[in-house]
Amino acid sequence: MTTLYWIAGILSAALLVYLLVALFRPERLQ
Amino acid sequence: MTATVQVLVYAIVLLGLAVPLGAYMARVYQAPLGRFERVLYRILGVDAEREHTGREYAVAVLVFNVLGIVLVYVLQRVQGHLPGNPNALGAVDPRVAFNTAVSFGTNTNWQAYAGETTMSHLVQAAALGVQNFVSAACGMAVLVALTRAFVRRHAETIGNFWVDLTRSTLYILLPLSVVMAVVLVQQGVPQTFDGHAVAQLVEKHAPQTIAVGPVASQVAIKQLGTNGGGFYNVNSAHPLENPTPLANFVECLAILLIPVALCFTFGRMVRSRRQGVALLVAMTLLVVPFLVLTTWAEAHGNPALSSLAIDQHAGNLEGKEVRFGAASSALWATVTTAASNGSVNSMHDSFTPLGGLGPLVLMQLGEVAFGGVGSGLYGLLIFAIVGVFIAGLMVGRTPEFLGKKIEAYEMKMASLAILVPVAAVLIGTACACFVNETYSTALANHGPHGFTEVLYAFSSMGNNNGSAFAGLTASGTFFATVGGIAMWVARYWIIIPTLAIAGSLARKKVVPPSAGTLPTSGPLFVVLLVGVVLLVGALSFVPSLALGPIVEHLAVGG
Numbered sequence: 121m122t123t124l125y126w127i128a129g130i131l132s133a134a135l136l137v138y139l140l141v142a143l144f145r146p147e148r149l150q
Numbered sequence: 151m152t153a154t155v156q157v158l159v160y161a162i163v164l165l166g167l168a169v170p171l172g173a174y175m176a177r178v179y180q181a182p183l184g185r186f187e188r189v190l191y192r193i194l195g196v197d198a199e200r201e202h203t204g205r206e207y208a209v210a211v212l213v214f215n216v217l218g219i220v221l222v223y224v225l226q227r228v229q230g231h232l233p234g235n236p237n238a239l240g241a242v243d244p245r246v247a248f249n250t251a252v253s254f255g256t257n258t259n260w261q262a263y264a265g266e267t268t269m270s271h272l273v274q275a276a277a278l279g280v281q282n283f284v285s286a287a288c289g290m291a292v293l294v295a296l297t298r299a300f301v302r303r304h305a306e307t308i309g310n311f312w313v314d315l316t317r318s319t320l321y322i323l324l325p326l327s328v329v330m331a332v333v334l335v336q337q338g339v340p341q342t343f344d345g346h347a348v349a350q351l352v353e354k355h356a357p358q359t360i361a362v363g364p365v366a367s368q369v370a371i372k373q374l375g376t377n378g379g380g381f382y383n384v385n386s387a388h389p390l391e392n393p394t395p396l397a398n399f400v401e402c403l404a405i406l407l408i409p410v411a412l413c414f415t416f417g418r419m420v421r422s423r424r425q426g427v428a429l430l431v432a433m434t435l436l437v438v439p440f441l442v443l444t445t446w447a448e449a450h451g452n453p454a455l456s457s458l459a460i461d462q463h464a465g466n467l468e469g470k471e472v473r474f475g476a477a478s479s480a481l482w483a484t485v486t487t488a489a490s491n492g493s494v495n496s497m498h499d500s501f502t503p504l505g506g507l508g509p510l511v512l513m514q515l516g517e518v519a520f521g522g523v524g525s526g527l528y529g530l531l532i533f534a535i536v537g538v539f540i541a542g543l544m545v546g547r548t549p550e551f552l553g554k555k556i557e558a559y560e561m562k563m564a565s566l567a568i569l570v571p572v573a574a575v576l577i578g579t580a581c582a583c584f585v586n587e588t589y590s591t592a593l594a595n596h597g598p599h600g601f602t603e604v605l606y607a608f609s610s611m612g613n614n615n616g617s618a619f620a621g622l623t624a625s626g627t628f629f630a631t632v633g634g635i636a637m638w639v640a641r642y643w644i645i646i647p648t649l650a651i652a653g654s655l656a657r658k659k660v661v662p663p664s665a666g667t668l669p670t671s672g673p674l675f676v677v678l679l680v681g682v683v684l685l686v687g688a689l690s691f692v693p694s695l696a697l698g699p700i701v702e703h704l705a706v707g708g
Contacts, residue, residue, distance in 0.1 A: 124580075124581055128577050131573075132635070135566070135570070135643060136643065136646075138566075139563075139566065139643060139646040140646070142562070142563060142647065142650050143205045143647075143649070143653075146559060146653070146654060149558075149559050
């Protein structure tokens with residue numbers, strides 16, 4: 121269960137980082 | 151017949167009010183700064199003349215929301231030391247306070263607490279009530295920013311968040327709420343800062359305590375802002391929160407009023423009223439089948455009781471207020487889940503399996519038909535972006551929407567925005583199935599119905615709806631914390647890519663329509679859009695629905 125929490129937490133944090141990069145550095149994703 | 155007439159009257163009145171309101175809102179968002187506004191912004195230190203880029207807009211939204219959520223949390227924790235607490239309520243449990251703060255900040259308004267016995271009047275009004283206004287206004291502001299992005303050419307900015315927020319609150323939500331609160335007070339909804347009233351009964355029992363407070367003001371904005379968080383634990387099923395059939399009609403009307411009107415606002419702002427109507431038709435086509443399903447299922451009673459000598463001519467009335475009946479309850483359940491509102495006038499847990507399936511699926515479709523104020527329409531526009539891209543792949547059309555080319559960047563952001571709530575719902579539900587708390591204290595039922603209770607809870611929180619299935623105790627550690635995180639992710643992990651798309655689209659030129667352009671205000675586009683929404687929803691949720699309401703329907707002999 122704890123592993124599941126960690127996976128979900130890391131995934132959502134990674135997604136946030138990706139989204140912030142997309143927002144602030146859109147040229148990196150184009 | 152009665153159900154059909156009710157729905158028709160509802161639709162006619164709704165449309166009659168939404169058209170002028172939509173035009174009014176378009177004027178509000180496009181008007182130059184007035185004298186009052188200039189003074190207000192000067193006092194608040196806002197440079198209203200300076201517009202925001204997509205990223206500045208997003209940062210402003212996030213900072214404003216984080217601060218609001220922290221404030222709501224703190225007010226709940228210290229309410230015992232603050233005035234406006236005539237019933238001497240103590241501090242709210244930290245897990246519940248966290249869940250509630252995120253819930254109201256994200257416009258979800260999921261309630262892991264009983265309002266009348268947990269929150270002081272000050273917290274109800276200054277924390278929850280204020281968030282009801284500003285979280286709704288945030289959704290509207292993000293929609294307006296995205297709308298401007300479709301219209302502007304080679305622009306770096308998409309509007310000023312503080313101006314959009316202020317205008318949504320002061321010129322739209324506040325006046326409508328005042329009018330509605332007065333109507334509700336006239337119908338018998340309490341509005342007072344006094345403590346609980348005590349009634350001496352004729353029988354020689356203990357006196358009855360009647361919870362009252364600033365109810366009417368809370369109920370008005372909870373419906374208009376698609377918030378849904380009620381003053382009372384049983385929400386709009388409570389006779390003091392929803393006392394008469396007229397109050398019920400007005401509240402039900404208020405749920406969809408702004409989401410529908412915003413379609414007309416969008417049409418006016420992009421200078422294509424047909425486009426706004428096309429989006430409204432798509433939303434309606436998505437909702438009507440589930441309205442028919444839920445109304446039909448509830449009108450036909452519980453199939454498990456059909457072999458017994460029980461009169462079910464009035465439909466399945468378990469968990470429903472007899473004064474509203476099956477038809478009004480089914481209409482409300484559909485409207486409140488379609489609109490990301492989440493208030494209830496009956497207990498969805500007691501619906502028949504198919505009757506409960508309708509509200510559940512409407513949330514799982516991503517709250518885009520009609521969705522929350524602002525968030526519903528920007529969610530549907532995200533689907534529209536994916537839709538025109540798919541049309542481009544399938545029939546060789548140029549992927550463009552309202553003259554703006556849809557490219558890889560927009561598609562990446564749109565795909566993430568669509569998949570985030572799906573992940574929040576499914577991962578949250580999967581985790582809940584592993585936790586002891588679910589089986590020991592949370593669930594009222596086990597088997598397929600119990601699974602539906604969990605699936606419903608995360609479908610509600612993971613799509614910022616907020617309605618509860620009623621059979622689940624959600625104040626435990628797991629549901630309060632993981633649910634809070636799911637609500638947080640489902641709101642802001644969508645707003646960020648939406649504003650990223652807005653910033654990108656605003657910078658693009660407008661391409662004139664050509665032979666390769668798919669008209670986005672015609673029936674083909676509407677069908678395509680509805681198809682994309684249904685397909686994403688079906689691919690994501692049919693397996694989980696099969697384990698819950700579908701197998702339950704088969705088990706009860708439906």
